[in-house]
Amino acid sequence: MLGLFKVLGWLRVHFVSPARLRELGVLGLNERNVACISAHNPRRSFPSVDDKLQTKLLAQDYGIATPALLGVIRHQAEIVRFERHLPAGGGFVIKPAEGSGGKGILVIQGVFDGCYLKSSGELISRQAVQHHLSNLISGLYSLGGQPDAAIIERLIQSSSDFTDFSFEGVPDIRVIVYHGYPVMAMMRLSTRASDGKANLHQGAIGVGIDLTLGTAIQAVQHDRPILLHPDTGSDLHKLRIENWQHLLELSARCYDMTGLGYLGADLVVDAELGPLLLELNARPGLAIQMANGLGLKSRLKLIDQHRAKLKGPAEPYKERVSLAQGLFTMQVCSAPPANVE
Ligand SMILES: Nc1ncnc2c1ncn2[C@@H]1O[C@H](COP(=O)(O)OP(=O)(O)O)[C@@H](O)[C@H]1O
Ligand SMILES: [Mg+2]
Numbered sequence: 001m002l003g004l005f006k007v008l009g010w011l012r013v014h015f016v017s018p019a020r021l022r023e024l025g026v027l028g029l030n031e032r033n034v035a036c037i038s039a040h041n042p043r044r045s046f047p048s049v050d051d052k053l054q055t056k057l058l059a060q061d062y063g064i065a066t067p068a069l070l071g072v073i074r075h076q077a078e079i080v081r082f083e084r085h086l087p088a089g090g091g092f093v094i095k096p097a098e099g100s101g102g103k104g105i106l107v108i109q110g111v112f113d114g115c116y117l118k119s120s121g122e123l124i125s126r127q128a129v130q131h132h133l134s135n136l137i138s139g140l141y142s143l144g145g146q147p148d149a150a151i152i153e154r155l156i157q158s159s160s161d162f163t164d165f166s167f168e169g170v171p172d173i174r175v176i177v178y179h180g181y182p183v184m185a186m187m188r189l190s191t192r193a194s195d196g197k198a199n200l201h202q203g204a205i206g207v208g209i210d211l212t213l214g215t216a217i218q219a220v221q222h223d224r225p226i227l228l229h230p231d232t233g234s235d236l237h238k239l240r241i242e243n244w245q246h247l248l249e250l251s252a253r254c255y256d257m258t259g260l261g262y263l264g265a266d267l268v269v270d271a272e273l274g275p276l277l278l279e280l281n282a283r284p285g286l287a288i289q290m291a292n293g294l295g296l297k298s299r300l301k302l303i304d305q306h307r308a309k310l311k312g313p314a315e316p317y318k319e320r321v322s323l324a325q326g327l328f329t330m331q332v333c334s335a336p337p338a339n340v341e
Contacts, residue, residue: 025295040261102199104141119196214244
């Protein structure tokens with residue numbers, strides 16, 4: 001019976017008026033661009049996050065672990081020999097250095113009889129992989145359509161904690177970090193539709209995560225509330241992230257590493273290596289608000305008020321995390337705002 005009330009509560013939200021969005025403190029696209037990105041992200045810091053290779057190098061300098069780099073292909077002539085970068089066994093991922101939103105990412109689980117097994121179960125030929133690399137290097141998936149580099153990375157083996165929650169793909173954890181304080185988090189879970197990638201625009205599920213506990217608040221797919229994973233059938237409310245403190249601290253350190261006042265850190269938990277930084281975003285999307293059923297504005301304001309009171313420099317990262325957790329203990333509402341980018 002309680003379950004039914006929950007469903008009814010969520011389903012009543014097919015339309016949210018502008019007034020309700022304001023009430024929820026939802027940050028819109030223009031406001032994000034002007035008040036967050038332009039105001040708090042210095043231009044000189046963009047290249048270090050817009051290019052995933054540069055992010056990896058920077059992270060290395062800071063002692064932050066990232067998935068192992070197997071090789072880089074920059075020129076069309078190198079494509080015929082792409083196999084020399086592949087691991088002897090196991091899977092790999094090809095991704096555009098300057099891509100975003102999961103576009104152009106090819107997740108390969110293994111090689112069988114010269115064919116490549118995608119997360120969806122589809123086998124593709126060597127020629128198809130070469131064709132993908134050729135498109136990628138030409139700039140088909142890069143931010144400004146500029147020629148790009150193909151990164152070949154080792155396939156992350158997702159922690160067994162998430163086996164029932166993600167379908168054939170590694171879930172990632174997105175944390176929005178404002179001046180070094182984590183302000184909102186969600187876990188993104190792959191589905192059959194998202195083809196091994198945990199990007200919402202590819203059909204992944206977004207689960208809002210309580211900053212203090214590392215537990216699920218609510219979940220959305222394609223902007224709609226959802227209770228069960230469509231492919232594994234697991235109850236999304238039961239999602240709980242181990243190592244939560246460590247993950248939040250990792251996200252907070254990304255501010256010290258880049259100097260970006262408003263960033264989105266994408267983290268993953270590898271079964272053997274533990275928490276890793278996957279990539280950073282200087283223009284993180286706003287759908288995290290839907291996954292949490294809460295707007296970002298009030299949280300950014302609370303951090304601004306705290307920063308205004310600071311006499312000296314900001315606290316070290318561990319203290320920033322604790323402070324944010326204290327400020328944002330479970331501010332949940334039952335209705336996620338609809339139709340936010
Ligand atoms: N090395 C990897 N192993 C397994 N899955 C990966 C790997 N790299 C990326 N992915 C999958 O692809 C998604 C998007 O990767 P990411 O590096 O964040 O690129 P984008 O900028 O396109 O979001 C991740 O959330 C994850 O699900
Ligand atoms: Mg990403």
